[in-house]
Amino acid sequence: MRVQVCVSSPRPPATHKALIPTWLVHLGVFGVFGVSLLDASIIPLPVPGSTDLLIVLLVANQGSPWLLAGAALLGSMVGGYLTWGAGKKGGEAMLQRYVPKRYLKPVTRWMKRNGVITVALAAVLPPPIPLLPFLLSAGALGLRRRSFLSSFFFARGARYALDAWLGVTYGRRILHAWSKYQRWSDVIIWSFLGLVVAAAMFGIWKFKHDKRRFKLNERAEAA
Secondary structure: OOOOOOOOOOOOOOOOHHHOOHHHHHOHHHHHHHHHHHHOOOOOOOOOOHHHHHHHHHHHOOOOHHHHHHHHHHHHHHHHHHHHHHHHHHOHHHHHHHOOHHHHHHHHHHHHHOHHHHHHHHHHOOOOOOOHHHHHHHHHOOOOHHHHHHHHHHHHHHHHHHHHHHHHHOHHHHHHHHHOOHHHHHHHHHHHHHHHHHHHHHHHHHHHHHHHHHHHHHHHHHO
16 A cells, blocks of 8 residues: 655745835835935925834835834935035025924024934924924034934934834734735825925925025125
């Protein structure tokens, strides 16, 4: 009697990568870097907290939490430093152009009292706390570069570390919730990407336009 033994190969562990487009998974680190850079720059993002959402979603999808949080921190530091530099170069005139009037007085008052703590709170608190007014005022009102960078680095690092922890700890629940929108996941993500690109293009145009107008006003005043 011949005994036939069937050995079934173990099934590969189920993954959730089908829930998220492959291009987003591969672009993850670079995408997080780019979005976080824009988030801390003069160019506004259409969706507040975009960097946080990307980190949590990609970490939940088995992305490297350290790599994603590090990319977000690096991008945010580059964008924040450029914004601080723009405020330092443009002075209070820069605040008048880019900071809404309802934020201008309180932000200026807080920055003059304790700039380091003000920057840290603005960097770590989630939306709807706006970041741009605080970064610009830090440069325009004379917060030293070292103090600014140190405060911004530790606050932003803490925030993105928390995002990564949420992705690791609640990853299954996050992906389960996301799976309810699986039919629309591509539409949602592509729409989000389109909004980011459109906002970046508009922000660049506005910055150049305002810079050109500011130079014309300076020449008119000098004449």
